[in-house]
Amino acid sequence: MESRYSRQELFSPIGQAGQEFLAEKHVLIVGAGALGSANAEMLARAGVSEISIIDRDYIEMSNLNRQQLYTEEDAYFSLAKAEAAKQRLRNINSEIKVNGIVAEFDSENAESVLEGADLVIDGTDNFSTRFLINDAAAKRKMPWIYGGCVKSHGVCLAILPGETPCLQCLMDVIPQEGETCDSVGIIGPAVQMTAAHQTTEALKILTNQEPSKEMLYFDVWGREYSSMIVSGLLNPDCASCSPQANYPYLRKQKGLRTAVLCGRDTVQVRPDASKPISLKDLAHRLKPVAQKVRENKELIVCYIEGVRFVVFKDGRTLIHGAADVAEARKMYQRFIGA
Numbered sequence: 279m280e281s282r283y284s285r286q287e288l289f290s291p292i293g294q295a296g297q298e299f300l301a302e303k304h305v306l307i308v309g310a311g312a313l314g315s316a317n318a319e320m321l322a323r324a325g326v327s328e329i330s331i332i333d334r335d336y337i338e339m340s341n342l343n344r345q346q347l348y349t350e351e352d353a354y355f356s357l358a359k360a361e362a363a364k365q366r367l368r369n370i371n372s373e374i375k376v377n378g379i380v381a382e383f384d385s386e387n388a389e390s391v392l393e394g395a396d397l398v399i400d401g402t403d404n405f406s407t408r409f410l411i412n413d414a415a416a417k418r419k420m421p422w423i424y425g426g427c428v429k430s431h432g433v434c435l436a437i438l439p440g441e442t443p444c445l446q447c448l449m450d451v452i453p454q455e456g457e458t459c460d461s462v463g464i465i466g467p468a469v470q471m472t473a474a475h476q477t478t479e480a481l482k483i484l485t486n487q488e489p490s491k492e493m494l495y496f497d498v499w500g501r502e503y504s505s506m507i508v509s510g511l512l513n514p515d516c517a518s519c520s521p522q523a524n525y526p527y528l529r530k531q532k533g534l535r536t537a538v539l540c541g542r543d544t545v546q547v548r549p550d551a552s553k554p555i556s557l558k559d560l561a562h563r564l565k566p567v568a569q570k571v572r573e574n575k576e577l578i579v580c581y582i583e584g585v586r587f588v589v590f591k592d593g594r595t596l597i598h599g600a601a602d603v604a605e606a607r608k609m610y611q612r613f614i615g616a
């Protein structure tokens with residue numbers, strides 16, 4: 279019987295030797311949204327031995343146009359993305375190990391989450407998380423593949439600590455205009471094209487070959503492609519990748535933290551350090567004030583005073599429809615407690 283990887287082994291730049299390398303490698307994917315899903319599926323099918331995928335969010339119907347690992351049923355049950363991704367990847371390839379981590383990738387866990395991985399794939403939708411990946415990867419001298427897409431555009435760059443400029447070195451040349459898929463939209467092909475380039479560079483690195491050191495931009499709708507040589511932009515005084523780096527994004531933050539999530543009417547509130555909470559106890563406690571309470575293994579969804587709460591078991595909470603951040607914080611303290 280032919281091996282499941284026979285067609286990939288016939289491709290001479292990989293071959294059997296490359297396949298053997300893949301069978302020993304561990305890839306961490308930060309974000310299980312559109313890019314994370316597409317990269318994860320390709321790497322699982324390619325036979326990468328271990329895949330870890332970390333994500334803070336849950337599945338909604340509006341994700342389904344581009345987040346290929348998920349189904350209508352996952353959205354109906356508001357499943358946590360990392361958990362649903364793990365199940366789906368296991369169904370795709372039962373020969374590999376898959377770890378789903380339901381948590382925010384942050385300055386407290388970044389270094390430990392990278393532990394044991396050979397490479398990181400950027401599947402995030404925001405620059406603060408990308409700069410954190412950049413710091414953690416630079417500190418551990420681990421390669422990572424930056425990718426981003428919005429509308430019909432995409433960008434991809436392999437970042438190799440000590441060899442290529444890092445994201446911090448490239449601050450001025452990376453477009454960060456703040457357009458997000460929630461504000462200006464996105465089409466599936468832009469995701470697939472970006473992920474195809476990310477996975478390709480990942481396969482080169484994982485099989486001990488040279489990745490491209492150019493930053494690629496494209497517009498799949500307008501059929502425009504360009505790439506930029508960035509090797510001259512390595513900053514010898516870079517705060518993230520020079521010998522005197524102080525890794526600004528890895529420095530710890532304290533206290534109840536809030537963040538407005540990517541273009542939607544949502545505030546995320548996090549307690550100081552993650553403290554697991556009992557979802558059962560919380561559901562019981564919220565009974566007198568909450569309506570439409572739904573619960574699964576990873577989270578509770580409910581409405582309190584017309585505002586939608588999604589509480590994860592590490593205490594992190596997404597609040598949809600509060601007037602502003604201050605109001606969301608206040609409601610968190612009143613109803614969830616911290």
Ligand SMILES: [Zn+2]
Pocket residue numbers: 443444445446447448513516517518519520
């Ligand atoms: Zn740098």
